[in-house]
Amino acid sequence: MARTSDLVGGQESATQIAQVLRTLRKLLCGAFFLAAAGAATPATALSPRPEPLPQPVKITVGFGKVAHLSPIGEIAQRLKELNVEMQTVEFIRYADARTAIATGSLDIATIGPADLPILLSQNNNNIVGLMGAGESPKFVVTRNGVDIKKWEDLKGKKIGVAPASAVWFQFAAMLKEVGVPYNSFTEIKIQGAAPNAVAALKKGDVDVIVTWEPFESQPVAENFGYWAEGLDYSKSKAVGAELGLISATREALNTKREAVRRFLWAYLEAVDRLNGSKEEFAKAIAKFQGIDLEVANRMAKNIKLGNFLTLAQMQLQAKTFFELGLFQKDVSAQLASSYDEELYKSVAGK
Numbered sequence: 001m002a003r004t005s006d007l008v009g010g011q012e013s014a015t016q017i018a019q020v021l022r023t024l025r026k027l028l029c030g031a032f033f034l035a036a037a038g039a040a041t042p043a044t045a046l047s048p049r050p051e052p053l054p055q056p057v058k059i060t061v062g063f064g065k066v067a068h069l070s071p072i073g074e075i076a077q078r079l080k081e082l083n084v085e086m087q088t089v090e091f092i093r094y095a096d097a098r099t100a101i102a103t104g105s106l107d108i109a110t111i112g113p114a115d116l117p118i119l120l121s122q123n124n125n126n127i128v129g130l131m132g133a134g135e136s137p138k139f140v141v142t143r144n145g146v147d148i149k150k151w152e153d154l155k156g157k158k159i160g161v162a163p164a165s166a167v168w169f170q171f172a173a174m175l176k177e178v179g180v181p182y183n184s185f186t187e188i189k190i191q192g193a194a195p196n197a198v199a200a201l202k203k204g205d206v207d208v209i210v211t212w213e214p215f216e217s218q219p220v221a222e223n224f225g226y227w228a229e230g231l232d233y234s235k236s237k238a239v240g241a242e243l244g245l246i247s248a249t250r251e252a253l254n255t256k257r258e259a260v261r262r263f264l265w266a267y268l269e270a271v272d273r274l275n276g277s278k279e280e281f282a283k284a285i286a287k288f289q290g291i292d293l294e295v296a297n298r299m300a301k302n303i304k305l306g307n308f309l310t311l312a313q314m315q316l317q318a319k320t321f322f323e324l325g326l327f328q329k330d331v332s333a334q335l336a337s338s339y340d341e342e343l344y345k346s347v348a349g350k
Contacts, residue, residue, distance in 0.1 A: 041308030045349030049335050051264055052085035057259040059252070062089045062097040062109040063287050063349045067213055067299040068134035068243045069110050070281070071270035073288035078266040086260045094244070101127055107252035108263060109156050113242045113309055117318035120331040126250050129339040130264065132309030133244035135264055136302045138234040139172060140225035141219055146207045151175070155184040160197045160206035166244070167233075167284045171210045172278055173320055174233035203227055213299050214291060221295075238320040257343075265347040271305045281305070307348070311339050 049297050063072050072088070089105075091097040094112040101109035102124050104271035116129045142148045146157065154175075161168050175182055190197045200206045202224050209219075210233075219225025234241035238270050246267070248260055274281040278300050285296035315332040322330040344350070 002240050016229065018116045046268055047265065047347050047349050050082060050265055052081065052216060052263070053258060056083050056085055056246040057256055058087060059083040059256060059259050060089065060105070061105045061261060061263070062091055062092060062100050064091050064097065064110060067285045067289065067296070068136070068217045068303050069269050070288040071274060071305065072110075074270040074274070074284055075263075075266040078269065079262060082112040082262045082266065084262050086263070087134070095164065098279040101108060101247060101249060104249060104251070106249070108246065108248045108260065110244050111247055113239065113245050113314060114166060114169040114317060114321070116245060116247065116314065117321065117327065117331050117335065118164070119133060120318075120334050120338060122330055123325040123335065125338060127247050127338065128250055128253060129309075129314070130246045130248055130260075131307040131341065131344040132242045133246060133304045134303050135241035135243055135308045136234065136304065137241070138167060138212065139216070139229060140171070140231045140233065141201065141211060141216055141225050142228045143201050143204065143207050143219070144223070145224050148208065149230050150229060151178040151180045154180055154208065157207040158186045158188055158205070160188045160190045162194070162211065167210050167212055169317070169321070170236050170239045171233045172324070173238040173317070174236040176320070176324065177236055177238065214295060217295065217298055228330045237316070239317050240308070240313050242313070243303070245309060261343050264343055268348055275305050307344060312334060314339060
């Protein structure tokens with residue numbers, strides 16, 4: 001059995017994030033770019049703009065400042081026109097947003113696709129998934145000097161992970177599918193959040209990290225790491241490439257349903273506009289995350305916004321993680337009553 005180590009880093013601070021973003025701003029024109037240019041994602045058949053609500057309704061939305069959620073930064077004015085007041089709360093990790101909405105502190109939250117099965121496995125059925133947020137390839141980030149070309153090359157390496165994070169679920173599922181035992185390498189649990197993983201890779205404490213943007217790009221930008229292009233763990237059949245899940249409490253769906261519907265309409269309106277132009281998408285990312293445009297361009301080229309998540313995908317995910325021993329019970333059957341696309345379909349013209 002491989003040794004499991006802990007790298008204690010503490011909670012991610014605003015200072016750490018600012019340092020990361022300052023580093024990324026220093027990217028030179030000749031910096032490495034890996035992107036799937038592709039054509040713009042086709043627009044949805046968005047339903048006509050809904051009428052404003054007769055009275056103002058406030059909704060509290062929890063989110064993380066990640067590129068695929070940048071449409072949230074585009075919709076406040078549109079919601080105001082629809083008599084919906086959006087109050088936002090920013091979280092560092094999906095897990096924190098999951099905890100907040102589970103306690104009823106939020107009406108809507110962006111969480112990881114695995115967070116809904118996690119909540120159900122903890123006997124919390126008060127959260128309903130509404131739609132996915134986007135998809136992109138996910139490559140393991142490898143330290144320069146460490147040669148990794150195929151999945152088997154991970155054996156014997158030190159791999160930094162954020163346990164129970166959305167990317168960790170994708171990674172763990174992919175390993176099972178490609179037949180690389182999880183105990184064939186040394187797992188380093190990164191305490192805190194993504195900047196600590198980047199620091200561990202830079203110092204040589206780990207050979208590989210599994211993380212998210214903009215921290216995936218930082219080692220490449222600073223020239224101490226690279227993306228192992230042959231190791232795309234977004235291709236996991238069990239988890240898929242979905243980056244996030246927009247969810248709401250059952251109470252919000254009961255008492256503020258029309259406000260939630262208008263939130264989804266405004267969100268999808270922004271999604272359609274940003275999918276129609278990678279240039280506009282990059283500008284939205286830059287504004288939302290407070291980063292330079294060249295960095296945002298890197299991210300925009302890899303991400304497709306929209307709902308790619310299905311009930312069947314989440315059910316397979318829940319069943320897989322029960323079989324892996326990560327969940328105490330199989331909640332795949334319960335997901336049918338906790339993932340409701342009715343509102344999404346009503347505004348997306350499905």
